């Protein structure tokens with residue numbers, strides 16, 4: 191396993207009186223698959239949001255590749271090579287699949303059309319979207335010009351996953367990416383996670399599905415009441431152990 | 443890589459075939475082509491009014507409709523980009539009149555500024571009104587409806603304060619300001635430069651909305667603000683740019699207004715606020731944001747113009763014309779609801 195690519199210390203995030211994160215620590219190694227598990231409301235999504243610029247933590251520090259960083263917008267994270275599938279998916283329903291894949295990083299036409307008139311290369315982006323989708327093995331999206339709202343829940347999830355996988359050069363965060371997927375599509379996503387890992391990309395996977403977690407994860411971050419209750423590996427602990435730590439029945 | 447990608451995912455096309463009924467297919471088509479229904483309404487209206495009265499299709503009458511539509515059409519273009527962001531602007535008419543008074547008074551002959559400068563300052567003022575709306579919406583997080591209800595009153599008051607309630611008549615205005623009312627002949631048809639300017643506004647906006655990243659971000663912000671933010675779009679910046687751009691378009695409308703009425707009065711164009719929203723709605727743009735195209739608004743403005751003109755040629759009282767427009771609005775919003783219900 192590689193060096194530490196991303197690290198956070200004592201992250202605190204409160205929503206009014208609700209404490210989302212209560213001084214959580216986090217480490218992610220280069221090229222690993224790290225699962226984040228925990229009960230509903232344990233602060234898994236909040237952690238991911240604070241690490242990817244969707245939320246700004248009230249306190250705590252984040253390091254990326256050894257240097258302290260401030261990630262106050264998702265664009266900051268993107269610039270670092272970090273991509274995220276949020277639990278809410280964050281896709282734009284009225285826009286088509288290709289537009290969603292390239293949302294916020296539209297490609298312009300070459301020459302004056304692009305530089306002076308700022309014209310987008312719509313055709314090129316569609317072409318690249320098709321290519322990315324087939325390279326990622328996502329066969330559930332045949333037509334990249336279909337508005338996302340015409341897709342099923344699972345297909346929307348596929349759009350969000352494809353976007354993160356296509357552009358995440360260093361770290362990909364996935365917040366319950368298989369929640370709406372069928373068995374076959376879930377396996378596609380798990381394959382995708384393995385392939386990202388093979389390419390040296392670190393993957394953070396939030397999931398409630400223990401067999402899935404034990405299948406793909408190198409290490410497991412157990413989140414409980416806004417804190418990290420422990421980090422274990424599938425080799426060192428059983429599913430029952432993990433659930434016990436998650437619920438506070440056992441210590442890590 | 444050890445895994446080979448599975449190839450038998452769910453095929454989208456198959457899924458559609460299974461679920462579609464004639465109604466749902468119609469809905470899908472209308473969802474994808476929001477300008478389709480106003481286009482159909484316009485064609486039918488033109489055919490009916492043309493059949494009812496032979497004067498309706500006369501080039502002179504069509505040219506008149508175009509002139510009548512030019513100002514509200516331009517204002518409605520500004521309204522469209524705001525509504526696309528899930529906003530609404532009740533101050534468009536007041537801002538336009540304010541800008542027209544600024545342009546006219548600054549340029550009015552006795553010791554006035556050069557016409558170009560007056561026009562320029564009018565643009566700056568109109569863009570400032572847009573910026574004020576934008577700031578209220580992005581910084582104070584006011585709902586656009588409330589923010590622009592407030593600025594509507596502010597702009598009306600400013601206009602009256604600034605103009606002292608006086609109308610500037612055409613004879614006192616430099617040629618540049620009334621140029622938009624000049625008629626030119628194109629292939630035997632007389633059109634005013636104002637009409638051509640309106641068409642240019644639409645072409646420019648259609649390009650910006652459909653072909654640039656800015657346009658795509660406008661749709662994304664109106665569609666789902668949080669999703670747009672999470673996709674790295676600076677939502678507040680996009681909103682500010684939209685309100686300021688709307689201000690610039692209103693300055694153009696102000697210029698057209700001066701040309702058409704050959705004067706600038708503080709009480710001009712009283713109905714233009716609601717008329718602009720009417721055109722946007724009839725044109726198939728959703729008041730919920732993120733959905734619609736700019737050409738639909740032009741069609742919407744033309745529909746209103748055609749209805750008013752056609753009904754008055756048919757000898758129908760103005761009252762009933764207004765009634766017809768009201769029915770159109772309700773019909774258009776119902777269609778929008780029906781389309782959106784699918785999701």
Ligand SMILES: Nc1ncnc2c1ncn2[C@@H]1O[C@H](COP(=O)(O)OP(=O)(O)OP(=O)(O)O)[C@@H](O)[C@H]1O
Nearest residue numbers: 205208209210228229230231232233234235236237
């Ligand atoms: N936007 C918000 N406003 C107020 N409270 C919030 C907000 N987001 C999260 N919280 C609170 O923070 C805590 C952690 O929530 P979070 O969404 O991170 O949980 P989670 O571990 O992802 O749960 P789940 O498994 O249900 O997705 C919860 O108590 C939740 O109520």
Ligand SMILES: [Mg+2]
Nearest residue numbers: 234235236277
């Ligand atoms: Mg969550």
